Amino acid sequence: MKFYITTAIDYVNSAPHLGTAYEKIAADCIARAHRRLGYDVLFVMGNDEHSTNVEKSAKAAGLDPQAYTDRMEQAFRRAWERLDISFDDFIRTSEPRHHAAVQEIVRSVQARGFIRKDRYTGWYCDGCEAFYTEKDLVDGKCPNHATEPRWVEEENYFFRLSEFRDALLAHIRANPDFIRPVSRRNEIVAFLEGGLEDLSISRSGVRWGIPFPGDPAHVVYVWFDALTNYASAAGFATDDERFARWWPADVHVIGKDITRFHCVIWPAMLLAAGIELPRSVFGHGFIYHSGAKMSKSLGNIVNPLDVVEHTGADPLRFFLLREITFGKDGDFTWESFIARYNADLANDLGNLLKRTTDMTVKFLEGRVTHGGGDATGLRAVVESEVTAATAAYRAFDLSGALDAAWNIVRRANQAIEEQRPWALAKRAEDRGRLANVLSECLEAIRVVAVLAEPAIPSSARKIHEALGLGPTLGPWSESARWRDGASFRVVAGAPLFPRIERAPESTGISAANGGPAATPAPDPGPGAITIDGFREVDLVVATIVEAHRVEGASRLLRLKLDVGGGTRQVVSGIAEHFEPGALVGRQVVLVANLEPATIRGVESQGMILAAKSGKTLTLLRPDAPVPPGAKIS
DSSP states (O other): OEEEEEEOOEEOSSOOOHHHHHHHHHHHHHHHHHHHTTOEEEEEEEEEOOSHHHHHHHHHTTOOHHHHHHHHHHHHHHHHHHTTOOOSEEEETTSHHHHHHHHHHHHHHHHTTOEEEEEEEEEEETTTTEEEOGGGOBTTBOTTTOOOOEEEEEEEEEEOGGGGHHHHHHHHHHOTTSEESHHHHHHHHHHHHTOOOOEEOEEESOOSSOEETTEEEEEEOHHHHHTTHHHHHTTTTTOHHHHHHHOSOSEEEEEGGGHHIIIIIHHHHHHHHTOOOOSOEEEEOOEEETTEEOOTTTTOOOOHHHHHHHHOHHHHHHHHHHHSOBTBOEEEOHHHHHHHIIIIIIIIIIHHHHHHHHHHHHHHTTEEEOOSSOSSSHHHHHHHHHHHHHHHHHTTOHHHHHHHHHHHHHHHHHHHHHHOHHHHTTOGGGHHHHHHHHHHHHHHHHHHHHHHTTTSHHHHHHHHHHTTSOSOOOOHHHHTSOOTTOEEEOOOOOOSSOOOOSOOGGGTOOSTTOOOOOOOOOOOOTTOOOHHHHHTSOEEEEEEEEEEEOTTOTTOEEEEEEOSSSEEEEEESOTTTOOHHHHTTOEEEEETTSOOEEETTEEEOOEEOEEEETTEEEEOOOSSOOOTTOBOO
16 A cells, blocks of 8 residues: 655755744644555655745845755755654756756647736735735734735746536545545635636746747746646656656645645646545644744744754654644643643653552563463553554554553553552562553553654664563554563663753743743842943844854854855854754854954854853754844843
């Protein structure tokens, strides 16, 4: 059985934020679950590189677009690697295979009479890179960016989108799972019932893009270009055998703000080209930050790698997948993150693993084999919840699948309290029951690791190893079954999920209740400076536009900073804490009037500020993006 899953490809005009990371984490969870279920999975992600916004970002960085997108590809790949995203292919719209697919689909649609040339006049949002009608605007502004679009008049090629309204409605009504969840489907049906207008699919006077077949004065418009990535990654126009194997896609995972493109324009393009439609499009919700929509354009970004630096990838993955019902909106705050981490990971699963393995080591020298019987009642619970979790993963109910796994965790913790292994260990006649209780709890933990692996892959492997079973969990057809006569050889170890007592100091949030950190006012000591002395320090906000390792120095990075009206070069000893590509686009605080110094043969023109807590280093930066060069006072 094959399972082809894609995500939306990402604009590369800035680094990924928590909203884009959520989509990739959710799709990765679905892909991992289907691999465990026995499917042959193709999981594709990628970058959307042909846009005027990308061209502008490249120019601002002093690079040509190809060099800029090459650099950003590495930044995105490093981010996804840190988040343990297991994609099988990474498509870039600047690749030759994608160029060939786009030009072939345009030629095919054109040959069937669904493309015409005409003059376009209308509203265009640079942020969306999309054309809007008057009825689409909200108070005269873009519905996504709340900015005023600009009026555009130019000669373009048009796709006869209006001719596909009835065919799309018929397909959606005949295939209820084509658009999920139901709320997204209802939105698209209502939109289609209001009628469609033909779509401009080319731009003139633009150089960074795919030439329009037969008319090199035009490039293929970004959406007609970008949407083709799902077919080009599957081999359309370049690898017929691969395309026949993988197409159609089983699910496209995309954000709810781009469902019209993926549920109207994309399927209409495929119908016009005579290509089979994907089986499903799933429009997930937004991630909010403390109640506000998280968006690059709105400036309230949470960098997922900031979270990973403090906790690793699995706790963030778990929070997003357990806390948020897939398809609905969710909210991230440090308070809610810490509360969920401590309750579910540290207290429930982590404590269950720690005390069960510790008691097995203490009472049974770390070795135990189930001797038969049913000492805890856990078998029935496990078998029921495995069925529930499997159904939930198949239905893309990711929080539901984890709920099922944690039902086992809770019942295993209850079983320990009920059976009191520490009391059984005191009586020689209860040694057999003790072994059964502990082995059944260990078996339940093993199955939880199997069910939770799509969400917390690294932790699941560690649990499996802690049980003496090695790092490989195996397919669910074998590993999710309750094992009679299960044997374990465990060792006592450190807690897998140590409690978090307070948020990282850089956030200004203390304990899980979210209150401000209560610290006494420090004694300034004999080295105190006056306010006038402080004013002599020139602190400005700068944006990192380049980051490279200093040759022969493992701890040093050479940073190029945009300081507004110019650039500065700074050498900083942060290489052990940050990958260079992940820093590009981040804002930092620069001591701008520090006397220049030469470090390892490289001139450093200032110093960036950071805070260290234990082994964790955090770069100081403004809460929201501000213009480079802004003074800090």
